[in-house]
Amino acid sequence: METPSISQSLVLIFLVVIFSETAHSDGYHGFLRCLTLHSQNYSAISDVVYTPDNSSYLSTLQFSIRNLRFTSSTTPRPLVIITPVLESQVQAVVLCAKENGMQIRTRSGGHDYEGLSYTSQVPFVVIDLMNLSEITIDVDRRTAWVQAGATIDQLYYKISHKSRTLAFPAGACPTVGVGGHFSGGGYGSLLRKYGLAADNIIDARLIDVNGRVLDRKSMGKELLWAIRGGGGASFGVITARKLNLVFVPETVTVFSVDRILEQNAIELIYRWQYVAPSLPTDLLIAISINKVNSSKTGEKTISASFSSLFLGHVYRLLELLKQSFPELGVETEDCTEVTWIESAILTGGYPTGVSPEVLASRTPLTNIYFKAKSDYVREPIPKIGFQKLWKLFYEKEVDMVQMNFISYGGRMKEIPESAIPFPHRAGNLYKFHYIVYWNEPQKDASNINWIRRLYSYMAPYVSKFPRAAYINYIDLDLGMNNEGNTSYAKASIGD
Numbered sequence: 289m290e291t292p293s294i295s296q297s298l299v300l301i302f303l304v305v306i307f308s309e310t311a312h313s314d315g316y317h318g319f320l321r322c323l324t325l326h327s328q329n330y331s332a333i334s335d336v337v338y339t340p341d342n343s344s345y346l347s348t349l350q351f352s353i354r355n356l357r358f359t360s361s362t363t364p365r366p367l368v369i370i371t372p373v374l375e376s377q378v379q380a381v382v383l384c385a386k387e388n389g390m391q392i393r394t395r396s397g398g399h400d401y402e403g404l405s406y407t408s409q410v411p412f413v414v415i416d417l418m419n420l421s422e423i424t425i426d427v428d429r430r431t432a433w434v435q436a437g438a439t440i441d442q443l444y445y446k447i448s449h450k451s452r453t454l455a456f457p458a459g460a461c462p463t464v465g466v467g468g469h470f471s472g473g474g475y476g477s478l479l480r481k482y483g484l485a486a487d488n489i490i491d492a493r494l495i496d497v498n499g500r501v502l503d504r505k506s507m508g509k510e511l512l513w514a515i516r517g518g519g520g521a522s523f524g525v526i527t528a529r530k531l532n533l534v535f536v537p538e539t540v541t542v543f544s545v546d547r548i549l550e551q552n553a554i555e556l557i558y559r560w561q562y563v564a565p566s567l568p569t570d571l572l573i574a575i576s577i578n579k580v581n582s583s584k585t586g587e588k589t590i591s592a593s594f595s596s597l598f599l600g601h602v603y604r605l606l607e608l609l610k611q612s613f614p615e616l617g618v619e620t621e622d623c624t625e626v627t628w629i630e631s632a633i634l635t636g637g638y639p640t641g642v643s644p645e646v647l648a649s650r651t652p653l654t655n656i657y658f659k660a661k662s663d664y665v666r667e668p669i670p671k672i673g674f675q676k677l678w679k680l681f682y683e684k685e686v687d688m689v690q691m692n693f694i695s696y697g698g699r700m701k702e703i704p705e706s707a708i709p710f711p712h713r714a715g716n717l718y719k720f721h722y723i724v725y726w727n728e729p730q731k732d733a734s735n736i737n738w739i740r741r742l743y744s745y746m747a748p749y750v751s752k753f754p755r756a757a758y759i760n761y762i763d764l765d766l767g768m769n770n771e772g773n774t775s776y777a778k779a780s781i782g783d
């Protein structure tokens with residue numbers, strides 16, 4: 289279960305608090321001295337060490353912050369940032385941090401929903417892996433080695449350079465880092481065909497608490513199991529992973545159609561729940577619900593966007609939809625035949641026709657303030673559940689709200705619950721991702737309050753005992769008791 293994993297990391301944070309109180313007050317200087325000693329090449333390590341005295345400290349810290357909530361001047365900052373270019377430098381940081389009682393935060397793409405890869409309530413250093421991002425593809429064996437600091441789109445780009453029919457089943461957002469993403473599962477449009485990113489990892493390099501580099505052979509079965517879905521930051525610093533690549537046809541088809549309430553959206557959403565999870569695995573249809581202003585009346589309404597990736601040609605897709613989901617009314621004009629990499633560019637939010645080189649960049653399209661949560665749905669939700677939901681959506685205090693429905697079934701249903709730590713398999717129809725975002729810091733409280741109320745509203749309709757969540761959509765509210773404080777007592781393992 290994921291909730292215990294979150295709780296476990298809270299227990300770890302707690303233990304570190306106790307530990308660092310007894311540590312040397314001189315930890316920071318001792319740490320820097322230690323790095324120098326451990327590093328065989330001082331000039332090389334000093335090039336990748338940033339203290340607040342370095343002019344580029346702040347820009348380096350902010351470069352990979354993907355939730356603006358954690359850019360404020362009151363957000364705790366690291367004493368030191370290290371951007372290793374060699375695995376041995378990561379080993380040195382681990383040993384020196386341990387020796388000097390400092391907490392480590394490991395950052396890959398910086399997409400953590402709660403900023404956990406670059407914030408902490410205790411003195412800490414950040415290992416920022418952005419410069420460990422080498423990717424090597426072996427087309428004949430259909431495998432790849434990817435270093436933990438790469439982004440998923442850098443991986444997709446590299447694969448597409450070598451082959452038009454190989455792919456990897458991971459997320460949609462271009463700048464997500466493989467470091468955190470693969471640690472918690474990692475899903476995208478190929479989920480119903482090939483499962484999660486973590487389902488397709490076959491080897492890894494991990495630096496443990498003693499600074500040793502472990503791989504598949506030396507880490508043993510249990511640790512290899514745990515690091516594929518058990519959550520980032522839990523077991524060591526992963527520096528690289530070996531992946532099994534998957535087959536995709538040269539031509540795939542995408543569509544996206546929007547239906548507002550006045551176009552029968554509720555009926556379609558309701559029906560989707562019965563259709564989407566049992567479609568053939570070559571087809572994934574997801575829904576994204578937004579509050580919009582109707583282009584006709586200017587009045588607010590709800591829009592449901594049905595978007596899809598189909599591993600085949602448009603004529604086959606239309607045949608399939610005619611049988612399974614004719615109500616949606618998808619027509620040839622709604623569909624586009626593209627290569628898999630072009631589909632990744634589109635789902636990444638880039639406009640049509642941009643060159644695949646954009647995928648190699650680490651610069652996001654936008655940066656926002658946000659709070660998000662997730663749920664799993666095991667039984668179709670009655671229409672009334674949606675009808676009443678819009679009242680919350682229409683509240684004035686929120687503007688940009690979104691609810692994503694990601695259908696399961698297919699391969700997700702076949703992989704046993706215990707194959708890797710990610711347990712949400714057979715029995716789940718789909719997953720919800722709720723997100724509210726805003727542009728001004730003074731709106732934090734009202735938006736966060738709103739999404740907590742949305743979460744309460746959804747309780748009767750989603751998984752119970754336990755109410756499950758996706759660890760990659762980490763949500764520290766789940767570690768809070770009713771008084772709103774973090775309850776370590778509740779963090780019993782095996783909940």
Ligand SMILES: Cc1cc2nc3c(=O)[nH]c(=O)nc-3n(C[C@H](O)[C@H](O)[C@H](O)COP(=O)(O)OP(=O)(O)OC[C@H]3O[C@@H](n4cnc5c(N)ncnc54)[C@H](O)[C@@H]3O)c2cc1C
Pocket residue numbers: 354393394395396397398399400401404405417436437458459460461463464465466467468469470471472473474475476519520521522524525526527760761
């Ligand atoms: C805009 C956006 C879109 C997203 N889209 C998707 C999606 O399509 N599918 C999906 O499944 N998820 C998605 N996510 C969630 C994403 O998978 C998680 O936020 C993931 O943890 C991000 O990984 P990261 O390396 O970018 O983040 P980071 O903030 O760098 O890391 C996240 C966590 O992992 C730890 N970690 C990072 N690197 C390592 C490492 N090398 N070794 C050990 N621990 C490490 C960090 O310490 C932290 O606890 C999205 C998130 C955002 C913000």
Ligand SMILES: *[C@@H]1O[C@H](CO)[C@@H](O)[C@H](O)[C@H]1NC(C)=O
Pocket residue numbers: 329331332
């Ligand atoms: C030490 O680092 C410098 C600068 O990065 C590099 O030019 C040099 O080759 C390195 N020497 C060794 C022995 O690794």
Ligand SMILES: *[C@@H]1O[C@H](CO)[C@@H](O)[C@H](O)[C@H]1NC(C)=O
Pocket residue numbers: 334335336337338339341342
């Ligand atoms: C940060 O400053 C120190 C001290 O001046 C210097 O040795 C180091 O090279 C600087 N770091 C970077 C990344 O430039």
Ligand SMILES: *[C@@H]1O[C@H](CO)[C@@H](O)[C@H](O)[C@H]1NC(C)=O
Pocket residue numbers: 373418419650
């Ligand atoms: C590290 O990565 C950043 C971002 O891609 C890049 O600007 C920088 O030049 C890299 N630094 C080194 C030492 O490779």
Ligand SMILES: *[C@@H]1O[C@H](CO)[C@@H](O)[C@H](O)[C@H]1NC(C)=O
Pocket residue numbers: 579580581687
């Ligand atoms: C809809 O209109 C309202 C008021 O005219 C405006 O404040 C809001 O930003 C608009 N929302 C969207 C999503 O365009």
Ligand SMILES: *[C@@H]1O[C@H](CO)[C@@H](O)[C@H](O)[C@H]1NC(C)=O
Pocket residue numbers: 769771773774775
């Ligand atoms: C936090 O919650 C615990 C358990 O309910 C309670 O005993 C404790 O007093 C609370 N602490 C604070 C600071 O509110």
